[in-house]
Amino acid sequence: MSNSRLSYTDGSPLPGDGLVQISRASLIRLKRWGGDLPLRAIRVRSGSSGAYLTRLKGRGMEFDEARPYQAGDEIRNIDWRITARTGQPYSKLFREEKERVVTLWVDYRAPMYFATQGRFKSVLASEAAAMIAWSAHKLGDRLGGLLFSEQGHLELRPRNDVRTTLRLIALLAEYSQKTPPASLPEQRREAAGSALLRINRVTRPGSLVCLISDFRDLDTRTENHLTSLARHNDLILVRLFDPLEAELPRAGWYTVSDGRRFVAIDSADRARRLAHREHYLAQRARLEQICRRHGIHLFQCATNDDLPGILKNSLGRQVH
Incomplete structure (x- = not known):
C-alpha cells in the first residue's frame, strides 16, 4: 500500500493511523484544513x-x-x-434562520474498509466528514450526523457547540477503527436504504446534507431517496473509490486484502477486465446524471488522491 500525500501520524501510537484507520488526534489536526473549506455559505x-x-x-x-x-x-x-x-x-x-443545519451521512459498511493504494475508503470518509465538520463549526452552523453500517446506525442531533463537534470527531475515529464482519450485498443495500430513509425523515428543509460513501450499490431506491432529499435541501456527495474498483490491473494473479481478509484476483481474462470497467463507468455515469438532474454537488476522490485539495478546490469552484 503506497503512502498518502499527506501524513497525519505525527506522534500517534495508533497502528496504521491515516492508512487503515485513523485516530481522534489526527482528525482534530484536520481543523486547520476544514476551517478553510467554503461550504457555499455566504454571509x-x-x-x-x-x-x-x-x-x-x-x-x-x-x-x-x-x-x-x-x-x-x-x-x-x-x-x-x-x-x-x-x-x-x-x-x-x-x-x-440565524443558523444553518449541516448534517453528515457517513457510510461505514464493510466495502469501505478497503484500498489497494493510498488509504482505506473508511479513513477517507472520516477525514472528509471531519473537515466538513470543522468548517461548519467555524461558520457557526448546527452540526449533526448519521453514521451507519450493516449493524445499524448512530445519530447525532444537530447542535451548535464544540462538544458536538468533538463528539462527532470521536465517533468518526471510532468507526474507522472497527472490524466489520462479512456481509451480503442484500444486507449492504438494506443498510444504505434504511440510512437514506432516516436522513430524509429527520432533515429539516433548507439544510446542507453531506453524503459520504462509495455509492457502489446505487439502485432505484437510492436514486429516489436522493431525489427526495435534494428537493428541499442542498446536497454534497463525496464519492470515494479505489483504483482497482475502476479498472483491473494488467493480466496476472493479484492478492488484495482489507487488512483482515485476503482475496485472489485473476485479471488475465480480457472480457472480465472490460466488463469490470464498463460496470464501473456505468455506475459512475448514473450517479453523475442524478446529480446533474437535481442540482447535487458531486465530488469524487480516489483512495490515493489528495482529499483536502480536492474538497477545497472543488468547493471553491462551486461557490464562484
Missing part, C-alpha cells in the same frame, strides 16, 4: 446579524407558524396538512 450583506444567504433550496428560512391564507400568499407556502384538516387554506409563515 448576508444586510443588517441581519448571523444570517446566511446560502442559495439553499429551503430559502434559508425556518417555519414559524401557520395562519389562514391571504391574497398574495405564495402557493408553495400553503400548509396542505392543516388545509386538509380544517377544510380552509392555511399558509406557512417563515422567519429568518
